[in-house]
Amino acid sequence: MTAFVLVSGTYTGGWVWRDVAARLQESGAEVYPVTLTGMGDRRHLAGPGTDLETHVEDVVQLIDHVEAPDVVIVGHCYGIHPVLGAADRRPERISRIVYLNAGMPEDGDPALKSVTDQTVRELLLNPDDGQAEEHDWLLPSPALDEWQRWGGVADLPADALERLTSLAAPQPRATLTQPLRLSGAAAGVPTTGVLCTANGASIALVESLVGFGDPRLQTLVDPQVTFFELDAGHWPMLSCPDELAAVLLRAAAGEGHRLTAKEGRPPARPFPVDVPELPRERVGRVDFYLPGADGPRPAVVFVHGGPVPAGVEPTPRDWPGFVGYGRYAASLGAVGVTLDHRLHDLADYATAAEDVAAAIELVRADPRVDGDRIALWFFSGGGLLSADWLAAPPAWLRCLAASYPILAPLPGWGVVEARFSPAVAVRTAGGLPIVLTRAGLEQPALAATVEEFVAAAEDCKAAVEVIDAPLAHHGFETIDPPEHVRDAVEHAMRSVLGHLRG
Template sequence: MATFVLVHGAWSGGWCYAKVAALLRARGHTVFTPTLTGQGERAHLLSASVNLTTHVADVANVFHYEGLGDVVLAGHSYGGMVVTGVADRIAARVSALVYLDAFLPENGQSLFDINIPANTQRFVASAGNCGGIAVPAPPASFFNVNAADAARVDMLATPFPLAAMAERLTLTGAHETVRKRVYVHGRVLPRESPFKPFYDRVRDDPGWTAHALACGHHVMLDMPETTADILHAAA
């Protein structure tokens, strides 16, 4: 059986993978769902110094302290920035990279660089409501979260460190040696999706497997069985 490390996106926590993790564990897989510093049950650690480097270290340390190798590493949304940075550092320990409607950065890019400019402007402006160090969570409706999960997403969402969105990622290119790469796009949003260009970029690339799902941005909540099947197939 395989080992999975599932990395959440902004304003979230490891809790968002509960359904998918349960489905994977029922198949006999080992699943880790770390929560990034300043998020979820670690929200009390939020500070101006928490950035993308912090979050890459959070996940790389799971590999180190749990002695992990041959891992399917998946990231949702902002988590795409994190898993790319982790895979670039420890590519030999990663057997597959899965981007769940996630940012797909290149060397020297930040999330702000590759997001829709209107989103970046909105997030920077709203950080003033959190002392200038964090971005308040948009409502679940912004991501078209399904009705059954929307209230829980709104209840558990936490402000996200601004520095993590602004920091540019330095890559050596080692992440591109990971043999399996998968992109999953949630194609039903009430607005322009910043993730469709990444899906369009890789969907015809023979080095990638691409899926477009009839759901909102939170694919692991909206279509957990399908998400689990895709992750299982990547193992």
């Protein structure tokens, strides 16, 4: 007999699992939806002392009263914190931990660390929300139009969103600010990650992050770790309870996708265009690939994506794709420029933008560069960094290019400042030529941001040239067969250099 212990995220209670619990019970499982102290119909029990430790103890007590020998414990969003705290104290009772659209907190991490919405973070750290002083230990529950701060809600039926709002309870602040304490006792418990693709997560994204070499993620290649994807936003228990219940049953049975070390980052294919090994000059975090021609030359600055964990080796400018682009531009008579910027976390976009601006200033000041003929080319998550240049294009910016970019913050990326939204900024781009390369096999959540951008560009009659690579994936230059992407890469480079020379 399997028993499922279901722990939901902020503002909610056991009621949020109603439909999922019914499906699991129909399969013969025991189900224990948890309502933590101060939440749901236990909101009257909250007090200034209600903190994460209170919620950990709630889950521990429930586990102690479950008689089934096989206990699968599920943590959604914030709920993963009390789940991990309880599993750390009762590891022998847990057969599997399921992370449902949740982060991977470590010892000492408060739940606040994974809160991506800047407004919510400020409320947590600086309570000044108009509440009476005696209630400033509570974080008010969201209004109907505020739930997107916590994750995607586009797939939620209207009645479900209204129910979520009407039954929500204020969250005790200390549950989000108190550090999680883990001894490591549950490190050997099998785990499953359920990723919600409409919220921006996917197995492909996890594989990519593992491949960056971040030591914190290397445990994900353990054979006891499995993954599932759901085509859902942040609240799959409300938007697709049947599908979620089916996934939880499969997770309990040990099923799911398993990563392997080679899947994390397979050996890169050669750059799809044959380019000569031209000289490279390194200045700080900036690399120059220099053409053989004399005199100041136009330059193409290639801006990598991310977030890329700090300490990754080699750094992005040494990845085959960016080396290839730098050499390719130089072989055609322009100065190719690559750089490393500090986009290590979603909160780092402003820092990365400063790094990019500093690199451009360095490039334009170089006597080998024609400072009045510059193109900027953005990739993947670096696409958000294009917003500043779209919003107010300088005269020297002759073209802006983007390949498989993210062009609007994904659901739940509230920590990203509003300024980093190219789909909004393009409305003031004027006549700036924009060269956009789309991957036909892009991840749906990322493709949606591109379509939003294209629609906005069409609406304001921006000068956008769209190049499609139908058989290409995200990061296609060194993962897809050259014959699938070569034409798109060559077409994009010809267009960019044409605008520079024109």
